[in-house]
Amino acid sequence: MLAVNKVAAGYGGIPALFDATLEVRAGEAVGVIGPNGAGKTTLLRVISKLIEPTSGTLSFEGASLAGVPAHAIVGRGIAHVPENRRLFPRLTSEENLRMGAYIARGTFAQRLEQVYALFPRLKERRAQVAGTLSGGEQQMCAIARALMSGPKLLLLDEPSAGLAPVVVQSIFELVRKICAEGYTVLIVEQNIRQVLKVVNRAYLLDAGRIVRSGSAQELRAAPEIQKAYLGL
Amino acid sequence: MSEIFDIYLLEAVLNGLLLGGLLALLSLGLNLVFGVIDVVWICYAELIMCGMYAVYYLYVQYHWPLVLAMLAAIALVALLGWILHQFVIRPVLNAEPINQLLVTGGVLFFLQAAATLVFGIEFKNLGVTLPSVRLGEMSFSAARLVAFGAALGGVVGLWLFLSRSYLGTAIRAISQDRAIMPLMGVDPGRIFALTSALGGGLAGLASCLLVLQYDIHPSIGLSFGPITFLICVLGGLGNMLGGFIAAFIFAQFIAVGGFFFAVEWGYVIAFIFFIAMMFWRPRGILGK
Amino acid sequence: MNYPLHLAILVLLWGYIYTSWSLMGRLGLVSFGHGAFMGIGAYTVVMLWNHFGLSPWLGAIAAFVFSAVVAIVIGWPCFRFRIVGHYFALVTLALSEVTRLIFIAARDHTGGSLGATPNGALVDGTSASLWALQFSSKLPWLLIVTALWLFGLWVWRQVDRSMGRLALQAISEEEEAAASIGIHVTRAKLRITIISALMTCAGGILYAQYQLYVNPDTVSGIAISLQMVFGVIAGGMFVMLGPTVGAAFTLLLAEGLRLAFGNRYPALDATIYGVMLVLFIIYMPKGILGAALEGWKAARRRKAAPA
Numbered sequence: 001m002l003a004v005n006k007v008a009a010g011y012g013g014i015p016a017l018f019d020a021t022l023e024v025r026a027g028e029a030v031g032v033i034g035p036n037g038a039g040k041t042t043l044l045r046v047i048s049k050l051i052e053p054t055s056g057t058l059s060f061e062g063a064s065l066a067g068v069p070a071h072a073i074v075g076r077g078i079a080h081v082p083e084n085r086r087l088f089p090r091l092t093s094e095e096n097l098r099m100g101a102y103i104a105r106g107t108f109a110q111r112l113e114q115v116y117a118l119f120p121r122l123k124e125r126r127a128q129v130a131g132t133l134s135g136g137e138q139q140m141c142a143i144a145r146a147l148m149s150g151p152k153l154l155l156l157d158e159p160s161a162g163l164a165p166v167v168v169q170s171i172f173e174l175v176r177k178i179c180a181e182g183y184t185v186l187i188v189e190q191n192i193r194q195v196l197k198v199v200n201r202a203y204l205l206d207a208g209r210i211v212r213s214g215s216a217q218e219l220r221a222a223p224e225i226q227k228a229y230l231g232l
Numbered sequence: 233m234s235e236i237f238d239i240y241l242l243e244a245v246l247n248g249l250l251l252g253g254l255l256a257l258l259s260l261g262l263n264l265v266f267g268v269i270d271v272v273w274i275c276y277a278e279l280i281m282c283g284m285y286a287v288y289y290l291y292v293q294y295h296w297p298l299v300l301a302m303l304a305a306i307a308l309v310a311l312l313g314w315i316l317h318q319f320v321i322r323p324v325l326n327a328e329p330i331n332q333l334l335v336t337g338g339v340l341f342f343l344q345a346a347a348t349l350v351f352g353i354e355f356k357n358l359g360v361t362l363p364s365v366r367l368g369e370m371s372f373s374a375a376r377l378v379a380f381g382a383a384l385g386g387v388v389g390l391w392l393f394l395s396r397s398y399l400g401t402a403i404r405a406i407s408q409d410r411a412i413m414p415l416m417g418v419d420p421g422r423i424f425a426l427t428s429a430l431g432g433g434l435a436g437l438a439s440c441l442l443v444l445q446y447d448i449h450p451s452i453g454l455s456f457g458p459i460t461f462l463i464c465v466l467g468g469l470g471n472m473l474g475g476f477i478a479a480f481i482f483a484q485f486i487a488v489g490g491f492f493f494a495v496e497w498g499y500v501i502a503f504i505f506f507i508a509m510m511f512w513r514p515r516g517i518l519g520k
Numbered sequence: 521m522n523y524p525l526h527l528a529i530l531v532l533l534w535g536y537i538y539t540s541w542s543l544m545g546r547l548g549l550v551s552f553g554h555g556a557f558m559g560i561g562a563y564t565v566v567m568l569w570n571h572f573g574l575s576p577w578l579g580a581i582a583a584f585v586f587s588a589v590v591a592i593v594i595g596w597p598c599f600r601f602r603i604v605g606h607y608f609a610l611v612t613l614a615l616s617e618v619t620r621l622i623f624i625a626a627r628d629h630t631g632g633s634l635g636a637t638p639n640g641a642l643v644d645g646t647s648a649s650l651w652a653l654q655f656s657s658k659l660p661w662l663l664i665v666t667a668l669w670l671f672g673l674w675v676w677r678q679v680d681r682s683m684g685r686l687a688l689q690a691i692s693e694e695e696e697a698a699a700s701i702g703i704h705v706t707r708a709k710l711r712i713t714i715i716s717a718l719m720t721c722a723g724g725i726l727y728a729q730y731q732l733y734v735n736p737d738t739v740s741g742i743a744i745s746l747q748m749v750f751g752v753i754a755g756g757m758f759v760m761l762g763p764t765v766g767a768a769f770t771l772l773l774a775e776g777l778r779l780a781f782g783n784r785y786p787a788l789d790a791t792i793y794g795v796m797l798v799l800f801i802i803y804m805p806k807g808i809l810g811a812a813l814e815g816w817k818a819a820r821r822r823k824a825a826p827a
Contacts, residue, residue, distance in 0.1 A: 048415060071418055072417070074415065088405045090404070103416075145416075323802045327805065328805075330550050333606060333609060334750075334753060335798055337749065338796075338798035340746070340794075343794070348791075349785055450787075457742070458742055461613060465607060493625075496624050503615075510597075514602075
């Protein structure tokens with residue numbers, strides 16, 4: 001579905017990602033794990049074209065993404081839940097969802113119902129200004145906003161960042177639910193232990209390079225990951 | 233205190249209220265553009281001047297019906313707003329913020345000079361006099377009443393647009409987080425261009441109301457440009473409700489100050505009040 | 521002979537005033553309020569002379585005190601509360617409008633928007649009065665403004681030296697960083713503001729005395745403040761002679777077009793100037809001189825290292 005081939009990218013001439021090659025197949029949940037500053041966020045930003053790759057190719061459903069501007073990516077079926085959630089703080093939670101459905105206005109009401117079925121809490125909070133939601137609710141709202149466009153592939157950037165441990169549990173529970181709904185998910189996480197429970201496969205990214213890949217079980221069992229990241 | 237004195241003071245206060253409506257409308261477009269694009273159009277009042285000339289020429293020279301001439305002027309200024317954004321603001325959108333302010337200052341020079349070149353420095357008057365409305369001992373200019381009504385209409389219309397429509401929600405969203413708008417499938421460039429046209433349209437509406445009350449000349453922008461900026465700053469740049477309140481505060485200073493002293497002193501007091509307020513609440517009366 | 525002299529005087533005088541403005545402008549303190557200081561200088565001196573017979577030399581002292589007070593009253597809170605960028609520009613804009621309106625409003629003493637003329641001191645065939653700062657010939661004026669202009673450049677250099685280039689840039693670019701380097705940002709900015717205000721005030725005094733006429737719109741208000749800002753932008757804000765180049769450029773553009781077309785097109789120069797300003801800011805933000813110097817340096821580098 002998504003093919004990332006030898007992609008490099010950076011900010012202002014400073015490279016952050018080298019030769020990244022990965023693949024996501026339809027219906028899969030794929031994780032990209034790695035320490036802080038490994039280039040995980042950069043990888044997602046390249047896929048949704050918020051930054052242009054300096055080399056390499058991207059394709060989605062067989063069509064190249066070269067020359068596709070950032071705002072046309074959602075239309076191709078890729079929705080991105082950005083780092084730090086980035087809700088519109090002074091819009092209500094429902095207005096945030098409206099923005100998520102900007103390219104699919106016709107189906108807004110119908111999608112809203114689906115999303116509220118998935119996140120009943122957001123329905124209770126629909127009129128509340130997003131900036132005043134709790135951290136967990138904000139993360140739900142951000143994910144719901146991305147789902148409003150009816151994506152084929154969902155990019156999740158550190159959904160657990162900055163949340164209390166109990167809330168982290170429930171967010172991963174939600175992610176599992178979303179995967180079960182049939183969405184294809186590419187999730188980037190530092191919380192490796194949790195994310196490996198949710199995804200089918202994962203890539204390990206370190207210092208801008210993909211250093212390992214494999215099924216979730218394989219990676220969980222790999223001694224160097226156990227030692228370096230799982231603290232075993 | 234004699235009764236006469238009080239009734240004239242009341243008249244001044246009410247006239248201030250009417251002026252407040254007009255000033256509120258003036259500040260609306262500028263505030264909208266700033267709130268969304270983060271750019272102050274220093275040439276905003278000159279756009280209004282263009283609209284005033286448009287109404288004048290279409291109505292007086294080409295004998296269009298007044299309403300039609302006004303609608304055309306609004307469309308023209310909306311177009312100017314769009315052009316301003318596409319050709320002047322867009323190239324400096326990522327430059328230093330102060331350059332964005334300055335580049336529109338260059339446009340101010342240009343529009344003012346071009347108007348002198350094309351239209352001459354003579355004062356032009358629409359020749360339409362609306363009757364004054366008497367209320368007991370007090371009298372009010374009908375032009376001001378119309379302006380007040382239109383200003384309220386403009387404010388309510390804009391508010392409905394921003395709070396109810398999809399595009400309006402996008403405009404509010406982009407002012408809160410510009411960088412992630414592409415993730416919503418929104419092309420920020422398009423929203424900016426649209427907002428600029430909308431801001432221009434509001435300037436056009438203001439020009440239709442000003443032309444009923446004031447003579448037109450190439451430097452008319454300088455006489456109400458500064459006060460428009462100060463209203464926006466006092467209300468908190470980009471904060472439309474704040475700008476609305478600030479417009480009425482300023483108008484009262486001018487009207488009541490002008491009642492007790494000369495009109496210029498009213499302005500002086502209003503401007504000094506502004507400077508003092510900036511030190512007390514640097515981000516405007518409703519700013520955070 | 522008078523006409524070229526007149527041009528030279530105006531170029532140097534405006535060059536000096538623009539230089540004074542740039543002392544602040546190049547630190548990112550874009551003031552739209554320098555018309556206020558120019559106006560205070562011009563009006564204080566002329567009013568004291570006309571109403572009390574006080575010599576401009578003494579009047580200048582009053583004008584300086586007045587300008588310094590205004591600069592502190594506006595500058596201190598601005599820097600203290602970190603009012604920067606747009607907000608600083610617009611607060612100072614209010615200041616320049618306040619002074620203009622006060623000159624108009626006090627019409628009983630100032631002549632309002634018609635302006636005022638200093639009482640003539642050159643009676644009985646005298647051609648110069650140093651006491652009244654009035655000269656019938658242009659030569660003394662050329663000497664005075666040349667001296668003043670050189671003084672302005674000297675101040676520019678002194679400011680560079682005493683504060684250190686790095687510190688100056690630190691102030692303009694990164695307030696937090698500057699504070700941590702150990703510069704007292706508020707004080708440093710205020711000092712520059714006072715210097716710039718006093719210099720502009722002196723320019724206003726001489727402008728009024730040279731023209732023998734003051735008018736609220738030509739020595740204060742938003743128009744004259746913008747004129748300063750844009751003259752500097754045209755020339756180049758960050759190089760010492762940039763403001764002077766800007767003054768020469770704008771004046772020669774206006775005069776050149778006037779000679780070419782006469783007075784048939786009254787605002788042709790300003791129209792062209794407006795278009796050029798927009799193009800400058802978009803494509804040549806360092807101004808004429810700034811861009812020229814950069815081009816020259818690049819050319820020299822190419823020569824030095826032939827590839």
